[in-house]
Amino acid sequence: MRYAKVVVGLPVEGPFDYFIPPEFNQHIKVGGRVKVEFGHKKVPGYAVGLAAKTCIKNPKAILQVIDDAVLLDRRMLWLTKELSNYYCCSWGQAIETALPPALRTTKKIALNEKKSCDKKDGSCEIILLHDLDGNSRWDVYIQQLRQALDNNQTAILIFSETHSLPKAKAVIEKNLNITPAVLYRNTPGELKEWLSIKEGRTNIVLGLRSAIFAPLSNLGLIIIDQEDDPVYKQDQVPHYHVREIAMVRAKKEKAKLILGSSHPSLESYYLAKAGRIKYTLLPRKRLLPQIKLVSTGSEYAARKKKEVILSPYLLDALRSVLDNKAKTLLFLNRRGFASRAVCRHCNKIFKCPRCSINLVYHFNQAELSCHYCNFKMPAPAICPDCNSDYIRYLGTGAERLESEIARLFPQAKIKRVDNITDLKDSQADVFIATSLITKATDLNFDLIGVLSVDEALNYIDFRAPEKAFRNLSGLLGMSEKTMVIQTRLAGHHCFQALLNKDSDFFYKEELRQRRQLSFPPYSHLAYVILRGRKEARVKDVSQTLFARLNSECPKGIKILSLNPAQPQKLRGNFYWRILISGRSTKNITRFLKISLKGYSHSGIIVTVDIDPI
């Protein structure tokens, strides 16, 4: 073979043909790294094939063969190619997503290659494990892991939170008497751990999202815990979702895939109800709290649009719980003291200079900060526009709630939870938390007060009810006594499902609405995102591209809309989005890869997000 087919980790399709100098002929391997000149830069590339002929005139020569060993075996090459076909990125970008960052270089590594021997029959099985209580599924995990080990197979367990990893490791060590490898991206030990997995020295791998690419052979089992967690979708290009990659990998490698959750994603629930994956329900054993919906609608009107923080009903409930020396959780999904600072004289709202976002007031630091880009400034005493000192802070955040409770109940010990670790051994009467608390386990409160979820429900996002339901279901498991929810939308099916303790009701109603609107899971969506520093230019280029995609759009794909993103400005960049829908993501990706090929406007960056969440 005289030519190598090479891909690089840039947003350019390939593979590109390179000439193999004779001295490298013995060393080059498909699935290994090579150093090549691309454009005018020397970059690491990945050999994905070899050929005797090329139709390129005078191809460049490979500069160096980095690995004697195969970093990406046949299956991993296939998986990364699938990723690039599904998520509209180049094969090289997909490969770099799958490899530890330390391998995306031209640095040599020592790898004792092991011949992998996959002798597996049977077929893939995908199971949605719906764990209503949220603490029964570990028994199933252990039993399934044991079975995989008994069959000399390997397993991957994926978690959404770093704090779950040490706990999971301890449970596995105790029950199975085996030490799992922990793959954790961008840590000093990552490459060593990756190599030890590649060399076959470990059977079980624990990790976060990127562990789905663990180079295990003879894979028998993949478990994704809390499969509905949005962190499983990567927020950078390629915007892959770990569940999708796990399904593709499990099918190819004939492994079992378990999707565990106490409140499954609508996508998985839909697949289960349609009979396309299996469904196992772990029934409820513990008691659920009494739920009381308090409508804040009329009070809201009576107070002339002044926000109701604590309704009289919730105040009474809180008082009696405090009298009994019992524990309360108040849920308010807003950090800071006030959600906006306003000059009452000229109506100026203080916004982040880099983002189109209101700055949040933090009382203790006496500063305004942007929760998107971390911009901070001292809280102003005088309005810069009109020199008035009539600046007010509106919209209750967790900090203001804390001071309000302290004022009303001076004896109560209050703890604001800004971090999951804040919960450890903390003694308090009243805990104040944002949605972060739903990631904690083994909590038990006598009273849970949900102060505001309406904002979440009103948000212009068809996934908003699902997100609100996930938060509320998470809270539901944290009390066996009382839960009080303040809302102006008491009739919403999200609350009705909670009141009736019937999550199926929520899923069915939500699916009915999504079907009517042809939203996922009944279709696939994609965003083409354009960003740049100059607002007018981003808008112009977006409009031209929108028109062009419309004119080229094939059957089965619809170009739905062009809009500024929400928020429109982030970290100094302006964002516009073209929304596309289609029956199959691969068709959307094929269309976009052709349409966007060579598409370039200076100062504008175009990216694609398939199945946005």
Ligand SMILES: [Zn+2]
């Ligand atoms: Zn002013």
Ligand SMILES: [Zn+2]
């Ligand atoms: Zn900002």
